[in-house]
Amino acid sequence: MAVKEVLIYPDTRLKEICAPIDNFTGSAPQILRDLVDTMVDAGHSVGIAAPQIGDLYRVAVVDVSGSKLGKKQKNHGLLQMVNPEIIETEGSQIVREGCMSVPDYTGNVTRSESIVVQFLDQKQQLQVIRCDGFEAIAIQHELDHLDGFLFLDRVSSLKTDLFRRKQK
Amino acid sequence: MQHFALTIIGRDRPGIVSQVTKILFQGGFNIADSSCSILGGQFSMILIISNPEISTKEQFSDTFGPLEEQNLSVYIRTLKPGGETRSKLNGELCMISVYGADKPGIVFQVAKELGDRNINITDLNTKLIGDKQKPVYVMMLEAMLPEDSEIEDLENWMKQLKQQLQVDISVRSLATMEL
Numbered sequence: 001m002a003v004k005e006v007l008i009y010p011d012t013r014l015k016e017i018c019a020p021i022d023n024f025t026g027s028a029p030q031i032l033r034d035l036v037d038t039m040v041d042a043g044h045s046v047g048i049a050a051p052q053i054g055d056l057y058r059v060a061v062v063d064v065s066g067s068k069l070g071k072k073q074k075n076h077g078l079l080q081m082v083n084p085e086i087i088e089t090e091g092s093q094i095v096r097e098g099c100m101s102v103p104d105y106t107g108n109v110t111r112s113e114s115i116v117v118q119f120l121d122q123k124q125q126l127q128v129i130r131c132d133g134f135e136a137i138a139i140q141h142e143l144d145h146l147d148g149f150l151f152l153d154r155v156s157s158l159k160t161d162l163f164r165r166k167q168k
Numbered sequence: 169m170q171h172f173a174l175t176i177i178g179r180d181r182p183g184i185v186s187q188v189t190k191i192l193f194q195g196g197f198n199i200a201d202s203s204c205s206i207l208g209g210q211f212s213m214i215l216i217i218s219n220p221e222i223s224t225k226e227q228f229s230d231t232f233g234p235l236e237e238q239n240l241s242v243y244i245r246t247l248k249p250g251g252e253t254r255s256k257l258n259g260e261l262c263m264i265s266v267y268g269a270d271k272p273g274i275v276f277q278v279a280k281e282l283g284d285r286n287i288n289i290t291d292l293n294t295k296l297i298g299d300k301q302k303p304v305y306v307m308m309l310e311a312m313l314p315e316d317s318e319i320e321d322l323e324n325w326m327k328q329l330k331q332q333l334q335v336d337i338s339v340r341s342l343a344t345m346e347l
Contacts, residue, residue, distance in 0.1 A: 047347050069343055096261075096344045106344045134345065141347040151347075 002034050003041040004053035006100045014101055015148040018056045020083050024124050028059060032080045032122055035061040045100055046070060047138045049145035052101050058083050060142040064135045073133040084119035084143055086112075087128070095137055097151045107155035111137045170223040171200065171216055171252035176232075178240035180211040187235065188213060195231055196221060200252055216252050257288060260313045261342040262322060268335030270296060270303040278307065278337075281329055287322070288312045305335075310342065 007014055021028050031050050039048045039061055047062035063078040064070025091113030098106040115136045118128040131139055141151060176188055185204065192199060192215075202215040222228065225246050232242040266278055275294060282289060291310040298304040313322060319341055326337045 045346065069345065096342055098344050098346045100347070137345060138347055141345075 002037055004034050004038045006038065006042065006048070006052055007054055009102050009150065011101075013051055013054055013056060014145070014150065016051060016056050017148050018051055018058045018146045020058045021120075024082065024120065027055075027057065028082045028120075028124075029122070031055050031057060031059045032061065032082070035059065036078070036080070039063065042100060046134075047142045048100070049142045051145050051148075058146045060084060060139075060146065062135065062138045062142055064138055067134070070134040070138075073135065075133075075135045076129060076131065079119075079129075079139070080122040081117070081119035081139075081142075082121070082124075084117055084139070084146075086115050086117050086140070086143060088116035090114040093137075094156065097137070097141060099141070099151055101145075102150055102152060105152075107151055108157045109141075109151050109154040110156045111140050111154075115139060117143075169218045169220060171218045171247045172222075172225070173245040173247060174213075174215045174217050175243040175245070176213040176215075176235065176240050177210050178235075178238070180206050180209055184211050184240065185213070187238065188240075191231060191234065192217060195219065216247070218252070257290070257312045259315050259317075260319065261290070261344065262311050262313050262319060263340050263342045264307075264309050264311060264322075264326065265338045266307040266309075266335055267304060268333070270305040271333070274305055274333060274335060275307060277329060277333055278309070278326075281325055282311055285317070285325070286314055287317070 034053055034055070035048050035050060038053055039045045042048070046064045046067045047060065049060040050057045060081050061079065062081070064073075064075050065077045089112035092110050093113050094108050094110050096106050097109050113136065114130065114132045116128060116130050117139055118126065121127050144150070144154070176184075178184065189199070197217045197219045200216040200218065202213065204211065204213040206212075225244055228244060232244075235242050264278070266274060268274070275292075279289065289309055289311050292307070293309070294305065294307045296303055297306055313319065319339060323339050326339055330337045
């Protein structure tokens with residue numbers, strides 16, 4: 001068990017494309033444990049991806065069940081994801097996101113409303129699950145980290161969209 | 169370091185930001201926070217700036233003279249120590265939309281309701297839309313609801329105002345997802 005330091009941008013590791021886990025038993029259990037410990041230790045956090053603690057592998061954990069927003073919605077509790085991949089998306093919604101690796105800034109980001117994600121769980125079982133709402137947003141945010149994307153790369157509007165339309 | 173608030177406004181055209189920031193860059197200024205936008209036909213810039221060499225407004229002398237010559241109005245405000253740092257706001261961030269037939273006092277009445285209840289407005293945009301015969305006023309504001317108030321309270325206060333002003337008002341939580 002280890003709580004790791006959460007990397008803060010401009011740490012270049014946050015902009016790397018992470019490698020898939022080929023040998024599950026070699027590294028995945030340790031990374032998953034560190035991620036869960038670090039996420040729990042961070043208190044307000046509902047998810048964290050391996051590159052945020054300096055492990056450049058495709059591993060992330062999400063748990064929205066303890067957050068004010070997430071517990072009101074259907075969710076899967078703690079999700080431990082190795083080599084996760086979003087295989088289906090539906091709808092879109094604009095949400096305001098913040099990130100532990102980019103303190104003091106929030107932005108409006110467009111995300112899919114509903115997703116189907118497949119991954120290997122902590123027992124190395126293949127899972128394919130549908131997630132909606134806050135949980136879907138959290139997964140999309142964490143999986144972005146595995147490709148070196150921060151929410152800053154996804155900001156879709158400054159303030160209200162309404163006034164940004166082209167004048168006739 | 170001494171910080172200053174710099175406000176620049178003038179008829180919108182391409183190149184304003186470039187002219188302003190060239191002067192700032194060449195003069196050794198740092199830009200901390202800034203917000204720039206088109207209002208009506210005017211481009212307006214508000215920037216919090218600092219320069220290790222400058223501690224009083226007088227030292228700017230004619231730094232921004234070239235901008236005035238280009239019909240841009242420039243105003244400098246000297247910040248008090250700590251004035252460059254935003255104080256920590258606790259509570260729930262909300263979005264309030266107010267829209268309806270244009271009439272005097274919409275902004276004031278809504279702002280008074282919020283101010284009287286110690287609700288801090290963190291962002292505010294208004295725009296007059298529609299045709300000249302039937303102008304519609306639209307106001308979007310973000311406000312921080314103090315911890316002792318609930319969004320339902322805010323909805324109730326706004327419901328009364330909606331009757332009084334004969335405009336549409338909606339309130340929603342803008343909860344930020346900390347990930």
